Amino acid sequence: MMQPAVERLVQIGPLPSSSVAAAPGLQEVEALLAKVQTPITDDEARALVRLFGPDDCFGLAWSLLHLIETSPGWPIEDALHGLHGEWIDRLRERAA
Template identity: 40%
Template sequence: MDFMAIRQAIQDIIDAGPLPTWREPDGSARISAIAGLIDQAPTPVTDEEAQALTLCFGPDDALGAAWALLHLIETAPGATTATYGENGTADNEWVQKLNERVAYAADEEEETN
């Protein structure tokens, strides 16, 4: 497997840590800062970056930032065939949602063939 370095803009999102809940002290401010990084991230992300970004999901939708993160991950070229959560994030509801969307895409592909 070829190793591709994670670009700095993506690493900045990862370094910001998992999305906090808005109920945490300074949660709204941290969410806003991380959402800004997500919005400015280059797309598409690589498959490797997409896997690493799953570490950034928190316990809730983080005022919508989790959806933005999910959509960023889905820009990866292998997003419709990936298996997410092998990095210890499989129990996260957002990672499960990614896997559900992959399964749905596979079902849709089967129906069209």
């Protein structure tokens, strides 16, 4: 069972690019990230790793990364399987 804030983040989907992000959407994501209780579960980490966008989205990607790393099973081998991008690479590097 996922926390409501994590479920909502998953519903919203990946973080937008900073160049197209709108203030109301960013405010909602920021508030949701702040509501997530840590440590998150391994299943929540698996869901959250799919939410990285093309850039740091005004720092929200860092908040997401730090939440993921609170999972007790992190690094979770299967969580990053098949995923690519700057933030996924950063998670892999930090887990090594």
